[in-house]
Amino acid sequence: MGSQKDINLSVSKYLPFLGALVIFMQSLDGTILNTALSTIARDFGESPLEMQSIIVSYTLTVALLIPVSGWLTAKYGTKRVFISAIVLFTLGSLFCALSFSLNQLILSRIFQAFGGALMVPVVRLTLLYTYPKAQILKVINYITIPALIGPMLGPTVGGFLVEQLSWHWIFILNIPIGLAAIVMAKRIIPNFTSEVGRFDIMGWLYISVGLTAITLVIEKWNNPHFTLLGLFAMLVLGALSLAIYILHAKRKTYPLINLGIFSLVSLRVGVVGNLISRLGTGGMPLMIPLMLQVGFGYSAFHAGLMMIPQALANIFSRTLVLPIVRTYGYRTTLIFSTILTGLIIGNFFFITLATSYITVILLMVSLGAVTAIQSTAMNTITMADLNEETSSDENSLISVTQQLAVSLGISLASMLLLLFENKEFIQTNNQIDAFRYAFLVMGILTVLSSYTFTFLDSNAGTSITGKVMVDEDA
Structure with missing residues (x-):
């Protein structure tokens, strides 16, 4: 396997940008779809509250195929697998744009996921091989901040395209981005390989x-x-x-995945924390624009505009992650940011049709700011004890967990919406009430999930932060 010193510095400095471009394409694809679900539902004659299959089919397929990405990357190299992944994702986007039924769109999303399952894990693995551990948090933060432009633009651009053209164009946008990523990848991504047994x-x-x-x-x-x-x-x-x-x-x-890596406490807590906490937070990117359109009657474009302040708060807040974890440590940061995230989600319960849009925006901004800290800390703590021998297994497990958690979070959010939609204790006929009670349950689940992070040592993640925390109770 290649090592960091084998990589030309003029090449390695562009790797984070390529990673950001790829994540941007994926995040744009995901968030641009959220504001289009109501329109797609009308086009296909389906209920907007039951359109989660379009998203779940993608995220679940990605979760299932990510372990394959680790084996393929080790055997055939990061460069070959990465370029193949972009080609598959771009073709899948074209097939989605050409779909004329819900089942056809779901099948196209599954095909698209074959590429999505490989792209981001391969980029992450390449970065882990290229950069020293002390720079990982900085690099991950770098590739994430530009990528957040996707979630910021996605809902608004999606709403605009849906209203002015058609929902098919939200997938066509991926094609030029994918072509640009292919050209860049051919020039700058190294082709790391490693020993691997039979699949x-x-x-x-x-x-x-x-x-x-x-x-x-x-x-x-x-x-x-x-x-x-x-x-x-x-x-x-x-x-x-x-x-x-x-x-x-x-x-x-x-x-396929070496379960021996669960002996690493930081990875074990990070993986379990990802799964449990995202049961409450994973469905929010779907729930909020859906609530604005179905509950408040906003247009797709209006709902997209409402999402911009939340995305901006998310971007700004990520610049604070490193100083926060250096000051308070991963354990304290994760516990309190998870509790605060749950409390904010729970406060969406108090939203009614009479609530001003300023209040709704303030809640969304608060959620964007806090979840940025929580998710970045949660994702990077899993990398604290990585080593080159097991990095492929660990990278696959982390990626599977993140995708599976999002899939479960969306499925749970949709389940709660359907559960509360016709309950007798809901006094009004407003669909927004189903969202309110769903938010309440999701907030409670998120608060309870903070207990997972109490199992971290106070000095967990010092290889990333470079600062040893003093345990005052010792």
Whole structure:
């Protein structure tokens, strides 16, 4: 495998920009879609509260294919896999734009996800191989801040395109960006490879069946085509498949994901924290624009404009992450930022049709600022104890966790919306009430998830922050 000293400095300094461009394309694709769901629902004759399959199909497929990305990257090299990934993602975007039915769009999103599953993990792995650990937080922050332009522009651009042209154009936008990324990748991305055994096809099948079954249970619980017994059987199947993988991984020399890396406390807490906390936060990018359109009756463009202050707050807040974690440490930062995030989400419960848009914007700005700190700290703590021998396994696990958490968060948010939509204790006929109660539950879940981070040591992440925290209770 290549090492940092093998990389030309004039080339390596452009790697973060390429990473930012790729994440920008993915984040633009995701956020631009959120404001278009209501229009797509009308176009296909579907309920806007049941359009989560367009997003879940993508995020779940990405989660399932990310472990494959680790093996492919090790065997064929970062450059080859990365360029192939962009080609697949760009073609998938074209297929999405040409879709004429919901099922066709879902299938196109799954194809698009084949590329999405490879792009970001390969970039992250290349950065880990190229830069020293002390620079990782700075580099990750750098590639994330430009990428946040995607979420800032996405809802507004999506709303504009939906109203002035059609929703098909939100996918066409990816094509020129993808072509630019291919040209850059050919010039600057190094082709790291490493030793790898045979692909663990059985391990991948166990994980795929397990994660798919569990996600479908959450997403389809209110679907009349699924009985309670059928959902329970699916849940058992999912849990059993994951349990079998654990036994399988212990026997394999080269398992798909080496579970031995869970011995690293920082990674274990970061992964579990990602899964649990995003059950509450993962659905917010979908819920807010949907609430503004379905609940308040805003146009797609108006709803997109309302999202800009939140994205700006998110960008600004990320510049504060490094000084905050250096001052208070990862443990304290994660505990309090997660609690504060949950409290802000819970406050969306008090929004009614009489609430001024200024109040709504202030809540959204607060959410954007705090979640930036929480998510950046949560994602980088998992990298605190990385080493080159296990970095591919760790990178795959982290990426799978993030995508799976978003998928579960969106599925849970949609489940809560359907649960509260026709409940008798909701006194009015306003659809906004379903959103209010869903926000309340999501806020409570997020606050409770903060307990996960209490298992971190006070000095966790010092290899990243470069500062040892003093434990006053010692």
